[in-house]
Amino acid sequence: MDKELQDLENELQALMPKQPTAQLTRRIEAELSPRQRIAWAWVALPLAAAVALLFAFYPEPTTPNRPAPNLVSAPVAEVTTPPVFKPVATQNLLYDAQDNGIVTLADGRKGRQVSRSYVDTVVWRDPQSRASLTWSVPRSEVRVTPISFQ
Numbered sequence: 001m002d003k004e005l006q007d008l009e010n011e012l013q014a015l016m017p018k019q020p021t022a023q024l025t026r027r028i029e030a031e032l033s034p035r036q037r038i039a040w041a042w043v044a045l046p047l048a049a050a051v052a053l054l055f056a057f058y059p060e061p062t063t064p065n066r067p068a069p070n071l072v073s074a075p076v077a078e079v080t081t082p083p084v085f086k087p088v089a090t091q092n093l094l095y096d097a098q099d100n101g102i103v104t105l106a107d108g109r110k111g112r113q114v115s116r117s118y119v120d121t122v123v124w125r126d127p128q129s130r131a132s133l134t135w136s137v138p139r140s141e142v143r144v145t146p147i148s149f150q
Contacts, residue, residue: 046137053133057083057126083126085133091121103144111144 096117103113117140124133 046135050133050135054085057129057131057133081128083129083131085124085126085131087122088125088132089121089123093119093121095119100142102147105144105146109146111146113142113144116141116143 094116096115098115100113100115102110105111117138119136119138121134121136124135125131
């Protein structure tokens, strides 16, 4: 048995993969490129909103070399530390699920395709100021499970 496995392993090591055709490469690139643009849009928009909110709550820096007007009558300001937001809660909300039925896989087998849509939400809070920031990101998931008819 070991001899047969060794022969099989030697035979498999001698095999060289076939180069993909130009048509296959173009088709794969065409199918992947729109999905990448959509994925970046779903990530970029909430990220930009989170950065905008962070700057809204972040105090303006003070310059120690420039004297403030009316320093004599103004009360002494307390030294504030910038907010430190920490994640305190997460939620994954499934809001849509569809059974897309049976599909044929690339190798000719059958599989069941299921699509699910979620909203992932993370709540961030600054423990000192009790300020909070909620970040929600939509997410879609498509799963194909091979089916074996026996």
